[in-house]
Amino acid sequence: MGPFDWLPHAPLEPLYLDWLSEAHVEVAVLRLDRIDPLISGNKWFKLTAHLAQARQVGATGIISLGGAYSNHLHALAAAGKRFGFLTVGLLRGHRQETPTVLDLEAFGMQLHWLGYGGYRARNEPGFWLPWQAQYPHLHPVPEGGSGLLGAAGCKPLVDQAREQLGSLGWQGYDAWWLAVGTGTTLAGLVLAEAGVHRVYGALAVPDDHGVAQSVRGIVQNGYELIDASRGGFAKVDPQLLAFIDATQRSCNMPLEPLYTGKALLALKEQIKAGRFAPGTRLIFLHSGGLQGRRGFAD
The missing domain is CATH 3.40.50.1100 (Rossmann fold)
Incomplete structure (x- = not known):
């Protein structure tokens, strides 16, 4: 990767x-x-261990979440473009053509808009199951690259x-x-x-x-x-x-x-x-x- x-x-x-x-x-x-x-701030550091885990399991890319101005998704998409791995973003709300969103698309990130209710469900059990079925070779990363x-x-x-x-x-x-x-x-x-x-x-x-x-x-x-x-x-x-x-x-x-x-x-x-x-x-x-x-x- x-x-x-x-x-x-x-x-x-x-x-x-x-x-x-x-x-x-x-x-x-x-x-x-x-x-x-482009890969600015603390976002890359929060991604490094997630990326290492993705490599260990043989994933070809990353799927993660954020809003229409997400620094996390922006850094992830930029890293994907630079280092040659696939990225998918699950976004809060409905499509907006913000400068961040336009960058995500230019960097090659595939976007899915979840609406507001769909995004609120991101912490519920089973949220990732349909996305992992759709993208079996991508590694899921929580919003903001959070967690241990x-x-x-x-x-x-x-x-x-x-x-x-x-x-x-x-x-x-x-x-x-x-x-x-x-x-x-x-x-x-x-x-x-x-x-x-x-x-x-x-x-x-x-x-x-x-x-x-x-x-x-x-x-x-x-x-x-x-x-x-x-x-x-x-x-x-x-x-x-x-x-x-x-x-x-x-x-x-x-x-x-x-x-x-x-x-x-x-x-x-x-x-x-x-x-x-x-x-x-x-x-x-x-x-x-x-x-x-x-x-x-x-």
Whole structure:
């Protein structure tokens, strides 16, 4: 199925913002948005163990799920095109010609639109049976590449960050901070840290999405979840958009409003509230997802 030993390297860069300087808190950003123009962010890392399992069982491709702006499906389809394996996407709702969907088709992914009721059934027993019958040579991957396999694929991120601490003049760090959608990447960091450093997850989705339960299915401690959803998934407001605009102008780091923008604003609010003492050093994981900004072009 291709060279799935490809493990891109994410640079670790210092973040200079006034509100960090005022609090005497240092932040370095692990820039997963910079690993590849198309297979971007944490999505490839979440896919690696799933792809390895697919190869073990002799599958010729991957079938997975997502929405019309899915970063997961976008990275999967791009990887399929680059490395020469088949991809099928099961999409929420009814056909939309979003920029992401047009990319999926251009990358060669075959799409099936499930409607909204059909998509809600994705976690029910037997959901995959008809799709496996239709595509017996494809390996099913859960939405977002989630689960223990997805988490395991994210463990190398900790080593990548630690290997670059010297370039910042850091001897160590105190904790991680990242946006959380499914909780898979957070769980991977917790597994890799093995209790050495705490991992803070800024929830981009409300409590009723079941993220806390999913994370507990993989790890039981070493992390904390903070609500950063601002009222719901994909909910944006003038304060968030103004913060993203000001931050991008100040430090030239691109953000998007679903995950990274919400996570960084939540970090600012927590620092202003005094959660982190002066001298704290944090690693902020930039999880990519910038292609999804095209849904907010207006």
